[in-house]
Amino acid sequence: METHGRSSATPMTEWQPATLIETYKIASDVASLTFRLQEWTAHVPGQHYSIKLTSPNGYSAQRDYSVASSPEQGGKVEFGVKYLEGGEVSPYLHTMKIGQQVELRGPLGGHFTWNTSMQGPLVLVGGGTGVVPLVSMIRHLMRHIDTESTREVILLGSFKSVDYILYHDELEDYAQKHKNFKLIFTLTRETPPWWNGYRSRINRDILKEVFGHLKDQSPLSYVCGPTAFVESVASGLVSLGFDTLSIKTERFG
Ligand SMILES: Cc1cc2nc3c(=O)[nH]c(=O)nc-3n(C[C@H](O)[C@H](O)[C@H](O)COP(=O)(O)OP(=O)(O)OC[C@H]3O[C@@H](n4cnc5c(N)ncnc54)[C@H](O)[C@@H]3O)c2cc1C
Known part of the structure; x- marks a missing residue:
């Protein structure tokens, strides 16, 4: 698969469209959603993205979701989203079909991170x-x-x-x-x-x-x-x- 590394001209704070390429249930109330990104940056495990939904009348809502995939899985990013009754964002994510798009911004967060270069159990x-x-x-x-x-x-x-x-x-x-x-x-x-x-x-x-x-x-x-x-x-x-x-x-x- 061809992927494009993010350049400094596309900072991590910029929104970009992302296409849903896979979704399935991973628990009773949690769906896995995998999106393909055009400008992909390897995350550090523990980081998250913001997902933004925008309705036809221009109203938008955004929420943070942790990355479930490993950074070795290039070009795409997987989330595990819990269905929250009455929520603005999570119920919509559970109804998404392959090929539909959201906007993503990330990877974000620098504190809750780990990789194999760090020592200790x-x-x-x-x-x-x-x-x-x-x-x-x-x-x-x-x-x-x-x-x-x-x-x-x-x-x-x-x-x-x-x-x-x-x-x-x-x-x-x-x-x-x-x-x-x-x-x-x-x-x-x-x-x-x-x-x-x-x-x-x-x-x-x-x-x-x-x-x-x-x-x-x-x-x-x-x-x-x-x-x-x-x-x-x-x-x-x-x-x-x-x-x-x-x-x-x-x-x-
Ligand atoms: C750094 C970070 C990482 C996150 N990662 C994940 C993730 O990997 N997976 C995931 O599913 N969520 C994650 N969240 C939570 C996520 O950002 C949303 O808050 C969540 O999906 C609810 O959004 P919503 O728009 O569906 O509901 P909202 O419209 O925000 O909330 C609707 C109602 O439900 C209440 N509510 C909000 N959250 C909860 C909750 N957890 N349990 C019970 N009631 C609640 C609210 O107070 C409100 O009354 C993360 C949050 C942060 C800050």
């Missing part, structure tokens, strides 16, 4: 669609697994029930193939009889059991999701002795 904690930017990090890691097979990486994901787990099969597949990548889920509302994962909101005991052994190994922690979730997990990690400066957070509101 990786602590990833996501609530609902908060897992999306963490999936970008994991996909990036998997593209470099030859040199990354000894780094300990643990994803702790919190969801309402099994049907709400994002990218479930893909993540299980990585966990089965690579023993340095551990996948742990907690379900907060409904658990099937066969469920052997956690069954509550993430609390200090869960954090200690899952991540406690990494405390003195200079881990990098990334916590993403709704504000209350992020604050509770981040303060839980701090109470376990994790260095505040090594904990990065992203709030979806």
Whole structure:
């Protein structure tokens, strides 16, 4: 596929049209949407884009969405969007058909980012669609697994029930193939009889059991999701002795 690198004449703050090339469900209320960009710039895993919709009468609305794809996937960018009843932007994105366009601006954000040049075990904690930017990090890691097979990486994901787990099969597949990548889920509302994962909101005991052994190994922690979730997990990690400066957070509101 031919792609065009972005030049300095097209700064990341400029809007550009993007065409939907693939969409499918990744969980009960979340759709994956992949757009092709003419002026594509490799993102750093954890970054996001702004998506702008404009109606025929000129009214426009814009929202931020984290990138789910790895930067190695050139020319296109994938998002994982939750359907929010009554929302201005997300319900429309769920009805989009292949070939339709939106406007995109990005990649944006410089704080909540990770790539394989950074040292230390990786602590990833996501609530609902908060897992999306963490999936970008994991996909990036998997593209470099030859040199990354000894780094300990643990994803702790919190969801309402099994049907709400994002990218479930893909993540299980990585966990089965690579023993340095551990996948742990907690379900907060409904658990099937066969469920052997956690069954509550993430609390200090869960954090200690899952991540406690990494405390003195200079881990990098990334916590993403709704504000209350992020604050509770981040303060839980701090109470376990994790260095505040090594904990990065992203709030979806
Ligand atoms: C940096 C960043 C990255 C983000 N990444 C993602 C992502 O990867 N995937 C994703 O789905 N969203 C993501 N979001 C959230 C996204 O930007 C929108 O806020 C969300 O899609 C709702 O937009 P909307 O126009 O559909 O609803 P709105 O019209 O904005 O909201 C409608 C109503 O729902 C309420 N509401 C807003 N958000 C929520 C919520 N999460 N849960 C319950 N009620 C809510 C509002 O208060 C309002 O009353 C991200 C936000 C930020 C800041």
